[in-house]
Amino acid sequence: MNRQILMGLGAIALIAVPFIGVPPYWLHIMIVILIWSFAYTGWSVMGRFGLVSLGHGAFMGIGAYGTALLWNHAGMSPWLGIPIAMALAGLFALLVGYPCFKYRIVGHYFALVTLALSEIVRQVIVATRDHTGGSLGYTPEPHGGEGYSIVALQFPEKTHFYLIALGVWMVGLIIWRAVDRSMSRYALEAISEDEDASASVGVEVTKEKLKITVLSAVMTAFAGAMYCQYQMFVSPDTVSGIGISLQIVFAVVAGGIYTRFGPTVGAIITIVLAEVLRINIAELEGLFGFKPAGLDNTIYGIMLVLFIIFLPKGVLGSIQGRLFGRSA
Amino acid sequence: MTGQASSGAAPMLVLDDVTAGYGDFQALFGVSLDVKAGEAVAVIGPNGAGKSTLMRAISGMILLKGGTVVMEGQRLSEVAPHKIVEMGIAHVPENRRLFPRMSVEENLRVGSFAPPFRAKYADRLEFVYTLFPRMKERRNQLAGTMSGGEQQMCAIGRALMSDPKILLMDEPSAGLAPVIVQQVFELIRKIRADGLTVLIVEQNVQQVLKVVDRAYLLEAGTIRHSGLAADLLGSEDIRRAYIGV
Amino acid sequence: METFFDNLFSVFFIETLLNGLLYGGVLALLSLGLNLIFGVIDVVWICYAELVMLGMYAVYFAHNVYGLPMLPACAVAILAVALLGYILHRVVIAHVLGKAPINQLLATGGVLFFLQSIATLIFGVEFLSVGVSLGSFQITEDIYVSKSQLVAFIIAAVTVLGMYLFLSRSYMGAAIRAISQDREIMILMGVDANRLYGITSAIGGGLAGLAACLLALQFDVHPFVGISFGPLVFMICVMGGLGNLVGGFIAAFVFAQLIATGSYFADLEWGAVLAFCVFVIAMFIRPEGLFARKS
Ligand SMILES: Nc1ncnc2c1ncn2[C@@H]1O[C@H](COP(=O)(O)OP(=O)(O)OP(=O)(O)O)[C@@H](O)[C@H]1O
Ligand SMILES: [Mg+2]
Numbered sequence A: 001m002n003r004q005i006l007m008g009l010g011a012i013a014l015i016a017v018p019f020i021g022v023p024p025y026w027l028h029i030m031i032v033i034l035i036w037s038f039a040y041t042g043w044s045v046m047g048r049f050g051l052v053s054l055g056h057g058a059f060m061g062i063g064a065y066g067t068a069l070l071w072n073h074a075g076m077s078p079w080l081g082i083p084i085a086m087a088l089a090g091l092f093a094l095l096v097g098y099p100c101f102k103y104r105i106v107g108h109y110f111a112l113v114t115l116a117l118s119e120i121v122r123q124v125i126v127a128t129r130d131h132t133g134g135s136l137g138y139t140p141e142p143h144g145g146e147g148y149s150i151v152a153l154q155f156p157e158k159t160h161f162y163l164i165a166l167g168v169w170m171v172g173l174i175i176w177r178a179v180d181r182s183m184s185r186y187a188l189e190a191i192s193e194d195e196d197a198s199a200s201v202g203v204e205v206t207k208e209k210l211k212i213t214v215l216s217a218v219m220t221a222f223a224g225a226m227y228c229q230y231q232m233f234v235s236p237d238t239v240s241g242i243g244i245s246l247q248i249v250f251a252v253v254a255g256g257i258y259t260r261f262g263p264t265v266g267a268i269i270t271i272v273l274a275e276v277l278r279i280n281i282a283e284l285e286g287l288f289g290f291k292p293a294g295l296d297n298t299i300y301g302i303m304l305v306l307f308i309i310f311l312p313k314g315v316l317g318s319i320q321g322r323l324f325g326r327s328a
Numbered sequence B: 001m002t003g004q005a006s007s008g009a010a011p012m013l014v015l016d017d018v019t020a021g022y023g024d025f026q027a028l029f030g031v032s033l034d035v036k037a038g039e040a041v042a043v044i045g046p047n048g049a050g051k052s053t054l055m056r057a058i059s060g061m062i063l064l065k066g067g068t069v070v071m072e073g074q075r076l077s078e079v080a081p082h083k084i085v086e087m088g089i090a091h092v093p094e095n096r097r098l099f100p101r102m103s104v105e106e107n108l109r110v111g112s113f114a115p116p117f118r119a120k121y122a123d124r125l126e127f128v129y130t131l132f133p134r135m136k137e138r139r140n141q142l143a144g145t146m147s148g149g150e151q152q153m154c155a156i157g158r159a160l161m162s163d164p165k166i167l168l169m170d171e172p173s174a175g176l177a178p179v180i181v182q183q184v185f186e187l188i189r190k191i192r193a194d195g196l197t198v199l200i201v202e203q204n205v206q207q208v209l210k211v212v213d214r215a216y217l218l219e220a221g222t223i224r225h226s227g228l229a230a231d232l233l234g235s236e237d238i239r240r241a242y243i244g245v
Numbered sequence C: 001m002e003t004f005f006d007n008l009f010s011v012f013f014i015e016t017l018l019n020g021l022l023y024g025g026v027l028a029l030l031s032l033g034l035n036l037i038f039g040v041i042d043v044v045w046i047c048y049a050e051l052v053m054l055g056m057y058a059v060y061f062a063h064n065v066y067g068l069p070m071l072p073a074c075a076v077a078i079l080a081v082a083l084l085g086y087i088l089h090r091v092v093i094a095h096v097l098g099k100a101p102i103n104q105l106l107a108t109g110g111v112l113f114f115l116q117s118i119a120t121l122i123f124g125v126e127f128l129s130v131g132v133s134l135g136s137f138q139i140t141e142d143i144y145v146s147k148s149q150l151v152a153f154i155i156a157a158v159t160v161l162g163m164y165l166f167l168s169r170s171y172m173g174a175a176i177r178a179i180s181q182d183r184e185i186m187i188l189m190g191v192d193a194n195r196l197y198g199i200t201s202a203i204g205g206g207l208a209g210l211a212a213c214l215l216a217l218q219f220d221v222h223p224f225v226g227i228s229f230g231p232l233v234f235m236i237c238v239m240g241g242l243g244n245l246v247g248g249f250i251a252a253f254v255f256a257q258l259i260a261t262g263s264y265f266a267d268l269e270w271g272a273v274l275a276f277c278v279f280v281i282a283m284f285i286r287p288e289g290l291f292a293r294k295s
Helices: A002-020 A024-047 A056-074 A078-102 A107-127 A158-180 A183-193 A195-200 A205-231 A241-255 A262-288 A295-310 A315-324 B051-059 B081-087 B104-111 B121-131 B133-137 B148-160 B178-193 B205-211 B229-234 B236-243 C002-009 C011-041 C048-065 C070-096 C101-123 C147-169 C171-181 C184-189 C193-218 C225-240 C245-265 C268-285
Strands: B011-022 B025-036 B040-044 B066-071 B089-092 B166-170 B197-201 B214-219 B222-228 C136-138 C144-146
Touching: A002 A024, A002 A158, A024 A056, A024 A158, A024 A205, A024 A241, A024 A262, A056 A078, A056 A107, A056 A205, A056 A241, A078 A107, A078 A205, A078 C268, A107 A241, A107 C101, A107 C225, A107 C268, A158 A183, A158 A205, A183 A195, A183 A205, A195 A205, A241 A262, A241 A295, A241 A315, A241 C101, A241 C225, A262 A295, A262 A315, A295 C070, A295 C101, B011 B051, B011 B197, B025 B040, B025 B051, B025 B066, B025 B197, B025 B222, B040 B051, B040 B205, B051 B081, B051 B089, B051 B166, B051 B197, B081 B089, B081 C184, B089 B148, B104 B121, B104 B148, B104 C171, B121 B133, B121 B148, B133 B148, B148 B166, B148 B178, B178 B197, B178 B205, B205 B229, B214 B229, B222 B229, B229 B236, C011 C048, C011 C144, C011 C147, C011 C171, C011 C193, C011 C225, C011 C245, C048 C070, C048 C101, C048 C193, C048 C225, C070 C101, C070 C193, C101 C225, C136 C147, C144 C147, C147 C171, C147 C193, C147 C245, C171 C184, C171 C193, C184 C193, C225 C245, C225 C268, C245 C268
Parallel strands: B040 B197, B040 B214, B089 B166, B166 B197
Antiparallel strands: B011 B025, B011 B066, B214 B222, C136 C144
């Protein structure tokens, strides 16, 4: 009861954010956090069952580029383009997931196969540079008129996009909870404990895994499309490839993989960290007179490693573990 | 704790008040026992009593939480765990634990890994092959593809490669057909006759008590009873609980 | 269609196949190191290709900046990466041994970020070329093979053979294979598992360093060069069965051919895409034995 009131108040506060004069920069950061939180939540619905995919950059890329390409080349509104891109990502997930699950490619193997997957999508984007702009990136064409366009899903006003992102993020949390309360959860937990034993008591291992994988892929593709619509620019390195895939997994683990708000906390931590590093590095540039390119990522990399070694349950997971004596 | 049963020779291996376990879980609560040179001693007890834990504590697979294990006057806690085998203690682990994707001969070779054993490799191989002619026949077969009995021979052979003074065996007859079980006990007799000291864990109580000198009864991590094998074999309680007569 | 067949039977295509074969040697060497580490330590070094990248920089600096002749420069690079492999194990891997695979992957993934960006920080993003040209080698009137590729192939083949002999003949090699099958009881064999892990990590690093030397003969080095072959090496290892050295060896040559062929008919990227498609198809039909399954 209390919890619900708390959540309601939280939701109202979040909705109020753009109307109380929050500076555009902060609004921007919040939008980015919301979009990535949704992507991370999408990853975590499968990741929490031991299905460690390092390939979600592929789905992000398909969502982002699919939507933008359909808009630019076929003039198709994202209202249609996004579902198509999501379907494509789902299909792709099926195509790769089916043999993986059927032939019990799990653990390290699964991680590596999916890692290769994300890299391949990046390569395809680069290779089709005539259409996608290659590694230079790609921009959905502006809708032509003034202000926002519902048909083109383009909202230059940050406030509009903030509210959309907020809604999407909440839907992500609802999906997370639905999975958490579904029968599939028990099946998948059993599978992650012992595949053979689950199969022998009648759990349809391959089917359950495929279902959750497709859900996860589709959510991630949607996040990719959102990201593209918001930034009005994508490049292979910002939505696909190993870097993004690792970033997704890392953020979720940093936040807490088994809790609903874990991915969101992970997004806040990683994005704020990256911003802080970026800004401070920019100041150092003024100090040194040259740009210490890569210093932010160097520190980021070190922090990743330290995090994994010293806080393997993630921030939220560790805090909850302390507070409630729960072993997540 | 010494001075029971057979007298004479000084104990080769002495455990005093040993406690051990896994993480927070304690499996052994102050176990004391000793084995004299040339003796064969059995540890019997129900499932989960801590018999395998006891063997692992001796051979360094797990660290002690308390107490001491002394081999020929040397405290084993002062020796690096992987050097314990060089003290003359060889352990045939529960479930054999061969390297399944290596050949019989390669398994034996790993048994000679420690530098002091390498010089003796050819001699020991000869010795093992004489003891188990069957292993010589199967030298190039992958260990994982052999029958249970053959695997047990290979596991014992692997332990013998280090030319140990004392051989720890953890349920060597487990999971084997009755005929093979007979062979295993026959083998233990043979090994003993060669002068090797033996500490053996067995579920096959009746049989093992016929090949050892003394035995300890371990229950719930503590020694409940000990004595000469013949006396235990005659004991009404033991017979009822462990032999099922 | 006509052009397709023209292409297929042209001497250039034969040259392509030959180059694929030669490239396969280097890929085999790359997958060997990764496979060895995984087989023994049961941890995948996601940052493996980044170690190779640093090795290439080591060659560059030793040879082009400090003026060492090529061979000593290569020796420096091999030793440096071997040391790096050892340090990686001690500083990072040792802390995540036995933890959930996801944490292991992320820890080495963090190292990947770290190595890439520290290379950017120190060396900048320019493409640096070691600039050693061995010229090329004429086979028939029209077919040329670059000598650096040939040298790379021969060295890779010899190394793979040497590793095979080491693993099958020596005590250390036997222990390395044994620990990958049952690590817990190695202590009963008188093996100090931590020391063996350290040694294996150094060997794996050394192999990465050697691969770096061979790659430096053919490619420019930059902080992101690892990405261009890393995923490929992962696919090769999975295809051959992680930890299965022979499988990895065969898969390396298959993939090298696919890439060479793909890049012959289209772009280099398409070669990688083709390789991946074949990889997925191969998973569907699953030739028995190609995948060693971990039990
Ligand atoms: N690796 C382990 N981790 C945690 N607990 C363990 C481990 N191995 C054994 N135990 C526990 O320690 C206790 C003693 O086990 P142990 O294997 O020593 O018994 P045992 O007498 O050898 O039994 P059995 O006759 O079935 O082989 C048991 O309660 C067991 O559950
Ligand atoms: Mg036992």
